Amino acid sequence: MAAEVINLPSQYDPAGSEAQWQRRWEENQVFRAQVNHGGESYCIVIPPPNVTGSLHMGHAFEHALIDVLVRYQRMRGRNVLWLPGTDHASIAVSTLLDRDLAKEGTTRQALGRSAYLERAWAWKESSGGTIVGQLRRLGLSVDWTRERFTMDGGLSAAVLRAFNQLYQEGLIYRGQYMVNWCPASQSAVSDLEVENREVQGHLWHFRYPLTDGSGFLEVATTRPETMLGDTAVAVNPEDDRYQALVGKTLRLPIMNREIPIIADTYVDPSFGTGCVKVTPGHDPNDFAMGQRHNLPMINLLNKDGSLNENGGDFAGLDRFVARKRVVERLDQEGFLVRVEDYKHTVPYSDRGKVPVEPLLSTQWFVKIRPLADRTLAALDNDQSPRFIPDRWAKVYRDWLVNLKDWCISRQLWWGHQIPAWYVVSETQGEVTDDTPFIVAPSAAEAQRQAIAQYGEGVQLEQDQDVLDTWFSSGLWPFSTLGWPDQTDDIRTYYPTTVLVTGFDIIFFWVARMTMMGLHFTGKMPFQDVYIHGLVRDENNKKMSKSANNGIDPLLLINHYGTDALRYALVKEVVGAGQDIRIEYNRKTDESITVEAARNFANKLWNASRFVIMNLGGQTPAQLGLIRDIPATMNLELGDRWILSRYHQLIQTCRQEIDTYGLGEAAKALYEFIWGDFCDWYIELVKPRLQGEDSPEKTTVQGVLAMVLEGTLGLLHPFMPHITEEIWHTLTQADLTDYLAVQAYPEAESQWIDPDLEANFSLVIESIRTIRNLRTEAGIKPGQRINVIIETRGDREQVIFQAGQAYICHLGRVEILTVRSQPEQGEPGKSGKTDQVFTGVVGTSEVLIPLTGIVDIPALKAKLEKDLEKVKSEMKSLQGRLNNPNFIEKAKPEVVAGAKAALTEVQQQCEILETRLGLL
Structure with missing residues (x-):
């Protein structure tokens, strides 16, 4: 007596199933x-x-x-x-x-x-x-x-x-340095948190008068407000135009401060006038020149981006308001020469979304070179870590080579407060750049060290700043x-x-x-x-908040299910590191990319339901004898073919995932499940599942059960919920057991037969060809027909004869005749006068006699009508491509599209003419 059949519901409900398994996995700490x-x-x-x-x-x-x-x-x-x-x-x-x-x-x-x-x-x-x-x-x-x-x-x-150890090792220090200052967040940001944007701005040219009254030097800048903090004008020492002026002084407009003319090789003589204003307090290159020439470092800015008292008449103004006012004043006083439109790069704070200001500031830094050099040595000695794709190793290496000291302090309160305590009793209660400090793992330890160093009554104040998030x-x-x-x-x-x-x-x-x-x-x-890579939108553009083109994955999960979204994303990967693209309709929140994955899930569900329904209530374990029998015992050609394909799939999945070819593994699973297993094997074995139990039926059940269970295991990492659901029904496993922790399938070489697969592909192609010819001839789906296959060699004849039952079943064939092609005469002519449709499979020819099967005059009329339409389209395309104006003026992709369309209709025309010729 057969066991009770436990089957899957008629439709897959991803929302309910996924929530259930997520809860069970977590509750049971799987x-x-x-x-x-x-x-x-x-x-x-x-x-x-x-x-x-x-x-x-x-x-x-x-x-x-x-x-x-x-x-x-x-x-x-x-x-x-x-x-x-x-x-x-x-x-x-x-x-x-x-x-x-x-x-x-x-x-x-x-x-x-x-x-x-x-x-x-x-x-x-x-x-x-x-x-x-x-x-x-x-x-x-x-x-x-x-x-x-x-x-x-x-x-x-x-x-x-980590902070204390790096400090004790001399790899963390506090010092004054040029940092990127974000006025929006009022904090320093690292070089990595700066986004360079190309903007359309202006280049302002000014005259700075020589103090001896002998003339002017012309300078240019994109940030006019910074001229208030200029402490020199620099020229190249090799520039003949200005060599005699080096050492003289200029009168800084507005501020009326005397500043020197210096010579520095940093200056490019070919850029602009060859004269560069030097603002050491607000430009990293100027800061370096200021250090080389012992120039004063003047800070113009408050933390909010407004000008401080060093801005003179402009103190208190926002930096951009000050820019406008400074230009107006220079114009009024006759120092403005001209203004140019100028496209240039402006650094923006990635977080604050405002232009950053180079600012001289006392901050905490990591001395990066010792750390970077050790990491570089590891990379050069053993290529560790290994990058996939390997091209990114060079990018990583170049970055380590060029790293500068890392500013790790942020003027915020949320975060890890810097474990440094200032001895404020030594500087009258205020923290200055000269205030001594103690770095310690705790306030108590800092107090102990302070008392030992400064005596009882010492007052400490912890640094108010926090560490850069990237430190932790x-x-x-x-x-x-x-x-x-x-x-x-x-x-x-x-x-x-x-x-x-x-x-x-x-x-x-x-x-x-x-x-x-x-x-x-x-x-x-x-x-x-x-x-x-990145996920790109339906227009192949990078998704970003600024472009407002992101796609909410939760909307797609609600619409199609988690497994469908996950599988769609992974399957889109065509190579490690490559960007992927998601087709998406923003009006309906629908995606044909994810819909295809949802359809794949439904295909698997329906096929699994059919298999389980036909196992007679037995589990793969109960039908597991198929694993132990030789490849030739009780197995038909189709059984051996699917087992070979299945074990090939195991090899492919293992090899691809082991080498990070996740997209390739996902595609291989799709092709096997949808094509080999569902469309072919299940359809091929349906007749053998009919009727009473028999050894033949048991063999088919065993193959179906084993391949389905193994395929669920292969697919599980990609689509975990649906596979867990089907596996539990298929195996009738206890709810304390999970597919997620079962052994991943292993390939067994004795089942893999490439020659058999190649042979069986001829059977499959012959069925496809018969189906296509039936459609073209207008033969009703349920009507059985006679088919002739003419072969050129004994090998193909044996293959078609072995697959005769499959061809007849899936091709709806009444009588299949397999014979050698005639030695003389045109292909497809066997001495009979029957009108036939023909197709080619390998070196063989498939013939469907039409007499008595179809209405020949009606079919001929249909083909003539189709041919007339195709010829009209071909004439139109030829006219466009013969028109010089079209070729010259149309976009290259439009011309290429027209050529491709012409090739396609020409092929259609040839096929239709051949069909009509056969009639």
Whole structure:
């Protein structure tokens, strides 16, 4: 008596199924890593999204790629840890909170640091987890029990340890240097947080009079307001025009300050007049000249971008208002020569979205060269880490070569407060550039050291600034595992295995992690760096907030399901590091790219439902004898073919994922599941599933069950929810067991037969050809016909005879005749006068006699009408392409399109004429 048949619902419900499995995986801690697992470790730390963020398509793409890797490695038996977490995002959170305070009519200064931080933590607890919840919608197989935050207790302790160690080693210092100042966030920003934008501006030319009254020197600038802080004019020492003037002085307009003419090789004699105004306090190149020539360094700016008291009559004005007023004054006093339209590059703060100002400021810096040089040596000696694609290794190397000291202090309150205490009792209660300070891991330790050095009654004040967010992010691969303590996690999972990230943060993050990891642990933090491309929109443009062309992945998930979105993104990858494109209709929130993946999921669901329905209530385990029998026992040609294709697929998936060819693996799965398994094998074996139980039927059931179960395992890393759902129904597994932790299929070479696959492809092509000929001849789908296949060799004749049952079943063939082609006469002529349609398969010819099957006159009339239409279109295209005006004036792509269209209609014309000839 057959067992009760448990089948899938008639339709797949991605929303309900995905939510169910995400909940079960997490509640049962299916993905919790165990240090005593025993397998080789495989660890990835999530690139931590900003706590202020929300899910965007870049996150969905990157995390889909990572999840494929970690699910695959987990199924291969490795001890997998995918560690999640978020970054505290100093600038972003501060901007958000400051904006809210402004709406309330107050500021963080008025609120006070303690109350402000209480508010920041309250916001983090209530709204900061938004993106974590959204990431859960992606079905990520992360270990949520190990979730970290860059300001949690453990990571904060790691930051303190790292800062103190670098300071004690002389690699952190406090000094005055030219920094990028963001007036919007009122903080220094690193070079990496500066976005250079090309803008249409102006170049103003001014005359600076010589103090001896002998004339003028003409200078030009894009920032006229900075002339108020000029302390010299520079010329090239080899410039004959000005050699006699070097050492003389000029009268600075408006300010009436006497400034020298200096000679410096930095000046390009061919640019402009060859004279350059020098503002050491507000330009990095001028700063370097100022140091070389001992020039005064005048700061003109307040922190909010307005001019300070050194701006004279313009003090208090915003920098851009001051620019306009300075130009007006210079014009009134006769110093303005001319104004040119000028396209140039302006550095913008990536966070504040305003032009940055080079500003002389006292900040904290990391001395980067020792760290970068050690990392370079590791790269040059053993090529660690390995970049995929390898072209990014050169970009990474060049960046390390050119790194400057890293400004790590930020004038904010949210973040890791710098562990330095100023001895304010030594400078009358104020912090100045000369105030002595103590770096220590805690306030108590700072106090102890201060008393030992300065005596009882010493007063300390902690530095008000916080560390650059990237400082803590640079420690992420090992701080998240427990460093500086030697935890079990550190011993088991560090170094991590691979970093998956976009090329745009090689500089922000990758280089900093390698420098920090190598310095503090003596090991590179990861073996491989897999660089993925960008997700581009329907117009092939990069998605960005400024362009407002982002696509909300949650809308697509709601519409098509998580698995469909994940699979669509991965399948679009045509090579490591390449950008992908998503077709998207912004009016309807529909995507044909993701819809195709949803259709694939439905195809798998329906095919699985058919298979399970025809297993008679038995599971793959109960039908598992198919694994143990020789390839020739009880197996037909089609069975051996699908088993060969299946084991070839296993090899392909393993090879591609092992080499980061994730898109290629996804495509191979699609082609096998949709084509080989669903469209061909299932259709081929339907007759054998009919009737009473028999050895033949059991063989088919065993093959179907084994291939379906194995294919679900292969597809699981890409589409985890639907495969988990089908697998549980197919295997009738207990709900404490999961496909996610089953062994990944292994290829068995004895089943792989390339010659058999090549032979069987002829059978498939003959069926396709018969179907196409039937359509062209207008033969009704249910009508059975006679078919002749004429072959040129014994091999093909044997193949078609072996596949005769398949051809007759799927081609709706009543009588199939397989014979050798006549030695003489035209192909397809067998001495009979029947009207036939013919097609070619390999070196064989398929013939369908039409007499008595179709209405020949009606078919002929239809073909003549089609031919007339095609000829008309061909004539039109030929006319356009013969027109010189069209060729000369049309865009190249339009001309190419017309040529391609002409080729296509010419081929159609030939086919129709051949068909009519046969009639």
